[in-house]
Amino acid sequence: MRLKFLAALAALSANASAATPPLPVPPTPPRLLVVISIDQFSADLWDEYRPQFTRGLARLGMGTVFRNGYQSHAATETCPGHSTLLTGDRPSTTGIISNMWLDQSLSRSDKFVYCAEDPLAPGTSSTSYKVSDKHLRVPTLGDRMKAAWPGSRNVAISGKDRAAVMMSGHRADQRWYWNGNQFVTDLSGHTTPQVVARANAAVAAMLAAPGEGLQPPPFCSQKAQPVTLEGSGKVVGAGTLARAAGDATGFRASPQFDASTLALAAGMVQEMNLGRGSSPDLLAVSLSATDYVGHTYGPGGQEMCLQLLELDREIGDFLSFLDRSGVDYAVALSADHGGLDLPERLRARGVTDAARVDPALSATAMGKRIGQKLSLAGPVLIGDFSGDVYIDQSVRGADRTRVLTTALADYRAHTQVAAAYSREQIAKIAPPSGRPTGWTLLQKARASFDPERSGDIVVMLKPHIMPIVETSRYAATHGSPWDYDRRVPIAFWRKGLSPSAREDAVETADIMPTLAAMLGLPLGAPAIDGRCLDNVLGNVCPAR
Ligand code: ZN
Numbered sequence: 449m450r451l452k453f454l455a456a457l458a459a460l461s462a463n464a465s466a467a468t469p470p471l472p473v474p475p476t477p478p479r480l481l482v483v484i485s486i487d488q489f490s491a492d493l494w495d496e497y498r499p500q501f502t503r504g505l506a507r508l509g510m511g512t513v514f515r516n517g518y519q520s521h522a523a524t525e526t527c528p529g530h531s532t533l534l535t536g537d538r539p540s541t542t543g544i545i546s547n548m549w550l551d552q553s554l555s556r557s558d559k560f561v562y563c564a565e566d567p568l569a570p571g572t573s574s575t576s577y578k579v580s581d582k583h584l585r586v587p588t589l590g591d592r593m594k595a596a597w598p599g600s601r602n603v604a605i606s607g608k609d610r611a612a613v614m615m616s617g618h619r620a621d622q623r624w625y626w627n628g629n630q631f632v633t634d635l636s637g638h639t640t641p642q643v644v645a646r647a648n649a650a651v652a653a654m655l656a657a658p659g660e661g662l663q664p665p666p667f668c669s670q671k672a673q674p675v676t677l678e679g680s681g682k683v684v685g686a687g688t689l690a691r692a693a694g695d696a697t698g699f700r701a702s703p704q705f706d707a708s709t710l711a712l713a714a715g716m717v718q719e720m721n722l723g724r725g726s727s728p729d730l731l732a733v734s735l736s737a738t739d740y741v742g743h744t745y746g747p748g749g750q751e752m753c754l755q756l757l758e759l760d761r762e763i764g765d766f767l768s769f770l771d772r773s774g775v776d777y778a779v780a781l782s783a784d785h786g787g788l789d790l791p792e793r794l795r796a797r798g799v800t801d802a803a804r805v806d807p808a809l810s811a812t813a814m815g816k817r818i819g820q821k822l823s824l825a826g827p828v829l830i831g832d833f834s835g836d837v838y839i840d841q842s843v844r845g846a847d848r849t850r851v852l853t854t855a856l857a858d859y860r861a862h863t864q865v866a867a868a869y870s871r872e873q874i875a876k877i878a879p880p881s882g883r884p885t886g887w888t889l890l891q892k893a894r895a896s897f898d899p900e901r902s903g904d905i906v907v908m909l910k911p912h913i914m915p916i917v918e919t920s921r922y923a924a925t926h927g928s929p930w931d932y933d934r935r936v937p938i939a940f941w942r943k944g945l946s947p948s949a950r951e952d953a954v955e956t957a958d959i960m961p962t963l964a965a966m967l968g969l970p971l972g973a974p975a976i977d978g979r980c981l982d983n984v985l986g987n988v989c990p991a992r
Contacts (some may be wrong), residue, residue, distance in 0.1 A: 462563070464618055470742050471966075477967045478778035478942060480723030481589075483732045483771070483959075484508075485533055485611060486759070487526060487739035488926060490786025491515055493747060493766035494937035497727025503758075503764025508781045511941030512948040512984045520884035520955045521895035522908065522931040523835055524926050525562035526739070526897065529784025529956070530614035534589045534732065536960035536976030538881060538895045544584035544614060548574060549901040558600070559830075561901075564610040579609045580635035581618050586974060588617030588959050589918050590730045596969055597727035601720060605713040607705055607736025609634070611784070615732035622716060623793075626705070628696060631712055641713030650844050651708045655699050668753035674794045675749070675884040678804055678918040683791065685749035687863050689741070698724030701751075703758035709735055710766045718841075723775030728967055735759065735786075746924040748797075769945075778985065780963060782956055783936035787926045792913045802912040804807055804919075805833045806864055809909075818854050829855060829905075829914070833915040835927060852904060852946035866910045869893055871902055879977070885953045892929040944986050954981060 478769035528582035531544035558573040590602030604616035612625040672686035691698025722729040745751035815829030831837035859868035880891035926933040957978030980989035
């Protein structure tokens with residue numbers, strides 16, 4: 449696989465210049481900022497695998513590394529997580545409270561809204577949508593760079609559309625993401641770089657061939673313990689990420705997917721001459737395979753081990769490509785959220801409270817029981833097992849109050865529920881401040897709260913309760929307010945600067961102002977939630 453990636457890069461960089469100009473001495477601002485998000489890359493995985501990394505992730509680990517980074521909010525999903533990375537804001541400010549919320553005022557039959565869609569586009573639904581940035585309420589770093597420096601380019605390449613949209617924002621020059629079949633864009637009026645067609649052809653050829661299984665090194669093979677999943681009887685844990693020819697789902701959950709995303713990103717750097725313009729450029733890359741591997745096999749088995757070691761090599765190849773390009777670049781690395789391992793495997797490893805969620809906790813089942821109790825027809829509650837739960841708009845007046853009171857009591861009485869809050873309870877507290885390690889569950893919920901989009905009730909399950917019952921497709925997930933989902937690594941790297949290991953707890957919302965300071969970009973309105981981190985790559989933060 450590594451050879452294939454190198455071959456793809458070599459093809460992309462066939463006409464690259466061999467000359468490497470000397471690097472300026474920092475703290476001259478870098479000419480290219482590369483921001484890499486590894487989807488579902490928890491700080492737990494970072495801590496565990498860091499000694500195993502030898503290439504790209506090892507190099508980034510030699511920068512300024514915060515092993516206690518926090519996606520500080522409660523709803524630790526991909527869309528909100530990516531929305532914090534380059535805006536400097538928490539989801540309560542970005543407006544991206546979850547991957548999907550409910551808007552009962554919509555005229556279309558599907559009242560759910562996908563975070564990166566235009567729900568007013570005719571003929572769409574939350575699952576068959578038109579990609580859009582309209583729900584993101586704030587500017588991104590790339591947007592701010594373009595406002596300050598019109599020559600600056602804002603580019604995003606991703607395995608997922610929502611990651612590309614949330615990291616680039618409202619003024620992207622190029623934004624390409626995988627649609628299940630090929631890399632596509634939602635932008636119009638921009639010239640399509642030639643590298644897109646070449647990358648798509650290379651990926652199509654890769655996908656059409658079978659994906660060979662990877663050879664596990666001893667560190668991975670010692671994790672190869674088969675686990676039988678409740679619900680489906682499926683066995684995972686000892687896989688090698690092999691897939692059949694043409695299996696797009698298997699491709700997505702393999703290192704080939706990230707290799708393809710990185711190859712396209714490298715091609716963009718080359719063709720657009722990123723880092724060589726009149727102003728600094730931004731390249732955001734979101735690598736999605738780790739998330740698909742985590743969902744399919746859980747993050748604790750041989751499969752994740754193979755994925756992460758391969759990803760280390762792939763990022764190494766990508767950074768080597770940037771080195772050869774001669775561009776003065778800086779890298780920031782983080783993740784949109786962490787993840788929880790399979791309850792079956794956790795229990796075998798001594799985590800005795802790990803369990804799959806009680807099916808009776810689904811909003812549909814809860815709503816049905818409450819409807820019967822209160823003699824109300826209809827669905828009553830809409831939502832999932834946890835997170836935002838909405839009272840159906842047909843329930844009004846005194847009935848709505850009765851449903852709310854009963855639902856809060858029923859949720860709170862359940863042994864798997866840690867907390868249930870009404871929207872009124874969440875709305876009335878101040879946004880949290882101080883270290884994200886000390887926040888209450890209610891404060892975490894406040895950081896995920898938007899008055900127009902949040903549910904009437906927010907439900908939080910106890911630690912190690914996996915909100916997946918049916919395991920034939922996905923076995924594990926994230927989304928909770930617990931640290932296995934909230935804590936992520938945040939690393940800043942630039943050539944020639946010495947390593948610094950930081951233990952202080954910081955937020956992913958701190959990444960944007962830190963990078964802005966590195967670029968010498970003043971942050972005017974709107975004010976942000978995050979703060980510039982001092983002593984990062986020779987950074988000098990503006991006076992607060
Ligand atoms: Zn994610």
